[in-house]
Amino acid sequence: MPRLPARTGPMILIEAQGIAVRQGRTQVLDGVSLSVSRGEIVTIVGPNGSGKSTLLRALIGALKPNRGKVRRAEGLRIGYVPQKLHIDPSLPMTVRRFLDLPHRVAEDEARSALERAGVAGVAHRQMSDLSGGQFQRVLLARAILINPDILMLDEPTQGLDQPGQAAFYRQIEDVRARLGCAVLMVSHELHVVMSASDRVICLNGHICCEGTPEVVRAAPAYRELFGTGTGGALALFRHEHDHDHGHPHGHDQHDHGHGGTHDAGSAGGVSEPAKQEHAT
Numbered sequence: 001m002p003r004l005p006a007r008t009g010p011m012i013l014i015e016a017q018g019i020a021v022r023q024g025r026t027q028v029l030d031g032v033s034l035s036v037s038r039g040e041i042v043t044i045v046g047p048n049g050s051g052k053s054t055l056l057r058a059l060i061g062a063l064k065p066n067r068g069k070v071r072r073a074e075g076l077r078i079g080y081v082p083q084k085l086h087i088d089p090s091l092p093m094t095v096r097r098f099l100d101l102p103h104r105v106a107e108d109e110a111r112s113a114l115e116r117a118g119v120a121g122v123a124h125r126q127m128s129d130l131s132g133g134q135f136q137r138v139l140l141a142r143a144i145l146i147n148p149d150i151l152m153l154d155e156p157t158q159g160l161d162q163p164g165q166a167a168f169y170r171q172i173e174d175v176r177a178r179l180g181c182a183v184l185m186v187s188h189e190l191h192v193v194m195s196a197s198d199r200v201i202c203l204n205g206h207i208c209c210e211g212t213p214e215v216v217r218a219a220p221a222y223r224e225l226f227g228t229g230t231g232g233a234l235a236l237f238r239h240e241h242d243h244d245h246g247h248p249h250g251h252d253q254h255d256h257g258h259g260g261t262h263d264a265g266s267a268g269g270v271s272e273p274a275k276q277e278h279a280t
Contacts, residue, residue, distance in 0.1 A: 011038045017033055018033055018068040019067065020065060027205065034207065039182060040198040041173070041185075041196060041197050041198050045193060058070055059184070073149070080153075081139045093128075095126075095138050098138065099138075099141065117175070119138060136156050140168075148179070153172070169196045194217065198212070202221050209221040
């Protein structure tokens, strides 16, 4: 399989080259190019329906672009944290048992993952009894079990209050420091994004602007996307451009409640090496 070419500077782990995704008659992504290098934290922001979750699915290989390529470093290990995960509350399942799905893991590995995720004492608790913040940290623990090269997180703090959001993102920074992995996440919490990210990408079917938090903060597209919200948070507004996108944008399949579309067998780490390239 084709590999990413050798380059000077930080190692590029994953790269999208002009990818486009159409769902039915709706062009969800068009001409999106980006790369993520080892050790950096990159955050994708944009309004609902901008293609953020679709882009993550294309990058991990769960969705094949209609056009363009996704190239990955050889043997790339991807840890994935979904937006939400529904577990039937009537189904008895401890955190430790959850970490064994779909493959059994050693006791010391499970203990280490929970410690790194900041929930060392919950192994024998029922998944249904966890708080929202604890639940998301368990999903994080499952994702880092494979010692990933890159963590991908799809709005992992959805439904958490601001202190909970800030604490979770501090944990992400700690995991990055310990594992040396890259982080690519989708987020609406701009007050956290600006402090926790090395690079920010504004997406609305295509990339509107990107760069360091300081560069993006000064960009007209960023000001059109975000405004001051309650309690110092930055609230997401409808993204309007002074140019024509030339196509409608569909909505990502988000579930903001507990009835998420991911099942327990698909959340967490993508343990097998992903294919190096998808192309049409």
